[in-house]
Amino acid sequence: MMKRWQFSKRLLPLLAGLVLLLSACGREDLSTLNPQGSIAQSQFDLMKLSIGIMTGVVVIVFGLSLYVLVRYRRKPGDKSIPKQVEGSHKLEIIWTVIPIILLVILAVPTLKYVFAFAEDYSKDENAVKVKVTAHQYWWEFEYPEYKIRTAQDLVIPFGKKIAVELSTKDVLHSFWIPSLAGKMDTNRTDSLDKGNKNKMHFDAKEENVYRGKCAELCGPSHAYMDFKVKSVNQETFDAWVKEMQAPAKPFTGDAAVAEVFKQSCLSCHAVENEPKTAPNLKGIGSREAVAGILLNREKASESIDQAKIEDHLRKWIKETDDVKPGNKMGVIKLSDPELDQIVDYLANYKLDSLEKINSGIPNVGE
Ligand code: HEC
Ligand SMILES: [Cu+2]
Incomplete structure (x- = not known):
């Protein structure tokens, strides 16, 4: 009895470890x-x-083996040789x-x-085409049909085929939305390295927010290369496209800070739809996260928290390297009023179409 308990006691840490490990697998998102x-x-x-x-x-083979082991055990005193079945047709x-x-x-x-x-849906009229470009450590989503581009939040209409074309600006990454489709590598497809432009397609069955990840070790902040998929109804999607196509929200602070924003931020970022080296900031105040990783709400069922957006923008701009080590933005020196005004402008750069979903109000057309 004592011995058995000693043995079980040794097993306990192992069991506890297994429980911990397996509970991490239970994350539904x-x-x-x-x-x-x-x-x-x-x-x-x-x-x-x-x-x-x-x-x-496994069940049948092991079952049969056990049955044979038990049923045909040599009985005490039995010296006979069983019937041989070698070569049995x-x-x-x-x-x-x-x-x-x-x-x-x-x-x-x-x-x-x-x-x-x-199957290739890139020419299908009913499919929504998205060019996905991976960067260390963020995702760029361009919608060539609508001439708009965004970052971190991939907005799609549910029920429709999304035809995706993948490439990368730097190293190899892998595009993965576990609850919507398997992963796919992003290759370099520029003139230096004419890799294959990988294509894939997927769809979502309802309105929701899904989590996506980079699934290829791509550098020190690989684990933070998250993105979200926002699947919305067709009306909301159309409204979002329209808002994205409209001219950018004018800078809300002083003229001097507007100039700082233009010189120090818009050198890499865009608030219109032109291609730039950094994430497009249009409507960033309605996004699921800042830099893809600082979540503005924990679950899709919660509403996005304005205080969190402001904190996250501030944290990101002041301490980019703490949030994502090795990121390509680096630290930009701003005075406190400059930081305040820029954060205020970005945190309140909203898109009505996404705000409706974020606040859980029934969507257009419901
Ligand atoms: C040298 C180019 C560069 C400059 C200048 C720059 N950024 Fe960035 N910024 C980046 C890159 C690259 C990222 C993406 C980093 C990542 O996620 O790995 C980024 C990310 C961001 C994000 C998160 C975007 C998102 O999609 O969530 C914000 C917000 C931001 N920058 C604000 C600013 C502000 C404000 C300024 C000016 C004070 C600025 N940046 C200046 C390159 C730059
Ligand atoms: Cu990556």
């Missing part, structure tokens, strides 16, 4: 086991099918044909889905 779109659903179905077949094989056919049937059951849907996943 970063799980492929919680599919929220048709592609993710098909991928999940394939997983279930293959795990089901494998489990069946019947057995050989059974254990060849059954695996073939199982492989066919697995292969047919797998092949069907592999081709369906690779």
